[in-house]
Amino acid sequence: MVSVSRRHFLAAASAASFTSMTSLGRAAEANDEIRVVVIGVNSIGSTHLNGFPKIPGVKVVGACDADSAVLGKRAGEFDKKFGYKLKTYEDLRRVFDDADVDAVVVGMPNHWHGLATVWGCQAGKDVYTEKPCSHNIWEAGQMAKAADKYDRIVQVGIQRRSFTHLRDFFSEVQQGALGKVKNVKGLYLSRRESIGNPTSPPKPLATVNHNLWCGPGSTKLERAKYHYDWHWFWEYGNAELGNNGPHILDLCRWAIGAEEFPTAVSSVGGRYVWHDNGQTPNTHLLRYEYAKAPITFEIRDLPTATGKRDTCDYMGLSYGIVIEGTEGTYLGFDTGKVLDPDGKVVREITGNTGTDGGRQLHRENFVKAVRSRQTSDLNCPVATGHLSTALCHLGNISHRTGQAVSLASLPERIQDQPLMTDAATRMTDHLAANGVDVATAAVELGRTLMIDPKTETFPGDEAANRLLRREYRAPFVVPEQV
Ligand SMILES: NC(=O)c1ccc[n+]([C@@H]2O[C@H](COP(=O)([O-])OP(=O)(O)OC[C@H]3O[C@@H](n4cnc5c(N)ncnc54)[C@H](O)[C@@H]3O)[C@@H](O)[C@H]2O)c1
Numbered sequence: 239m240v241s242v243s244r245r246h247f248l249a250a251a252s253a254a255s256f257t258s259m260t261s262l263g264r265a266a267e268a269n270d271e272i273r274v275v276v277i278g279v280n281s282i283g284s285t286h287l288n289g290f291p292k293i294p295g296v297k298v299v300g301a302c303d304a305d306s307a308v309l310g311k312r313a314g315e316f317d318k319k320f321g322y323k324l325k326t327y328e329d330l331r332r333v334f335d336d337a338d339v340d341a342v343v344v345g346m347p348n349h350w351h352g353l354a355t356v357w358g359c360q361a362g363k364d365v366y367t368e369k370p371c372s373h374n375i376w377e378a379g380q381m382a383k384a385a386d387k388y389d390r391i392v393q394v395g396i397q398r399r400s401f402t403h404l405r406d407f408f409s410e411v412q413q414g415a416l417g418k419v420k421n422v423k424g425l426y427l428s429r430r431e432s433i434g435n436p437t438s439p440p441k442p443l444a445t446v447n448h449n450l451w452c453g454p455g456s457t458k459l460e461r462a463k464y465h466y467d468w469h470w471f472w473e474y475g476n477a478e479l480g481n482n483g484p485h486i487l488d489l490c491r492w493a494i495g496a497e498e499f500p501t502a503v504s505s506v507g508g509r510y511v512w513h514d515n516g517q518t519p520n521t522h523l524l525r526y527e528y529a530k531a532p533i534t535f536e537i538r539d540l541p542t543a544t545g546k547r548d549t550c551d552y553m554g555l556s557y558g559i560v561i562e563g564t565e566g567t568y569l570g571f572d573t574g575k576v577l578d579p580d581g582k583v584v585r586e587i588t589g590n591t592g593t594d595g596g597r598q599l600h601r602e603n604f605v606k607a608v609r610s611r612q613t614s615d616l617n618c619p620v621a622t623g624h625l626s627t628a629l630c631h632l633g634n635i636s637h638r639t640g641q642a643v644s645l646a647s648l649p650e651r652i653q654d655q656p657l658m659t660d661a662a663t664r665m666t667d668h669l670a671a672n673g674v675d676v677a678t679a680a681v682e683l684g685r686t687l688m689i690d691p692k693t694e695t696f697p698g699d700e701a702a703n704r705l706l707r708r709e710y711r712a713p714f715v716v717p718e719q720v
Pocket residue numbers: 277278279280281282283302303304305308328329330345346347348350368369370395396397450451452453465466467481
């Protein structure tokens with residue numbers, strides 16, 4: 239198996255010489271109106287409904303959602319704001335059947351990103367799909383193949399890729415602006431709450447087509463709140479790591495120019511305090527081995543201490559990255575600052591972040607590529623989104639193939655990984671502040687998994703390789719042959 243990243247890069251380079259379009263779709267010529275449908279319009283999809291019409295030459299013509307209440311609400315708001323009625327669809331397959339649609343925006347949950355993108359490409363539509371790029375590593379390869387085969391433009395919604403000030407600064411970092419990079423730390427130190435523990439099985443919302451919503455995933459419902467809380471169930475979501483990780487880990491690997499899989503991943507984590515039925519960790523430490531510099535990532539979803547409503551920070555930063563170099567340190571997220579070895583701020587890194595948290599610049603970039611038909615014009619094609627998303631999947635695979643050990647034994651067990659030891663001390667102190675009895679509590683010690691970046695697999699590790707893909711619930715199956 240050739241790595242997704244390499245194969246897609248080669249295919250994109252050769253596809254760049256094509257100017258003709260597949261016969262399946264309507265070709266959006268340079269001056270043509272581009273007709274867009276947004277699929278999944280509850281939260282992020284609603285920002286796309288509002289953002290795309292602001293781009294000259296783009297017309298949002300429809301909205302699709304498996305929840306008729308959400309669909310009706312968003313269509314009504316759109317009519318009020320833009321003065322015309324959207325075509326509405328319950329079933330996304332009808333959007334792909336519609337010859338009047340040029341491009342789709344996928345604002346559905348993670349378990350739908352891969353299949354909707356493949357179907358979209360097969361139907362001749364260009365696709366802007368939200369992060370994470372995929373729900374598992376294998377399906378990202380199918381997305382890349384479909385984009386190549388049908389000569390489609392596919393952008394992944396990791397919007398900071400459209401910040402030119404970060405691109406320029408990270409290029410300087412790679413040329414030594416901070417001296418030799420010793421390590422990069424990603425931080426997502428947030429605060430969330432228990433999602434509850436329903437004792438009797440919850441019922442789907444009356445307004446939702448539950449079969450369509452679940453798509454490739456199980457129809458068993460285990461959460462009280464239907465929307466958003468799916469993030470914390472493996473059938474649909476990818477944990478906080480796959481929720482905010484794609485943004486943060488993308489910055490980490492972009493900063494050092496890591497354009498392939500790491501050679502190893504390890505993790506430590508657990509779900510503490512809440513006693514709910516969410517499945518994914520709310521406290522997670524990850525480490526990725528790269529020859530250029532190791533990347534670590536700290537995730538916390540608990541406040542600084544019991545009863546508080548604030549978030550933790552590291553060097554004053556709650557969300558973002560810290561690049562530690564021999565001659566300076568960078569701290570930032572959308573923008574940032576450089577500190578000299580004495581901790582004095584010597585430079586501000588700022589630039590145009592556009593509107594809507596950078597998403598409008600990213601939408602504009604997508605539209606530019608839809609017009610030029612050049613994947614190379616995209617700031618976050620599948621190959622890029624896949625590499626950053628894969629870091630999340632790799633960390634989750636380490637976690638899910640690990641074993642519970644006592645938290646008190648952790649320092650000894652990870653003593654050969656200095657950056658993890660520091661982070662684990664911070665993690666343990668944080669758990670203690672949140673009322674966890676750290677003398678008796680357990681922690682999931684993820685396995686350290688060795689990775690072959692050429693094949694994007696775990697050599698000889700059947701248990702880990704099995705988690706590179708999922709079981710799909712028919713008929714919602716990402717095809718072997720796209
Ligand atoms: N780029 C960003 O900054 C950013 C920010 C937030 C969310 N996201 C991503 O966007 C996606 C959606 O997140 P959200 O917070 O809006 O989730 P949400 O649960 O609030 O909304 C998802 C919507 O998709 C609909 N949906 C589900 N299955 C469908 C189907 N088969 N057909 C049509 N509609 C369907 C749901 O009914 C719901 O209205 C996630 O993958 C998330 O990671 C990206």
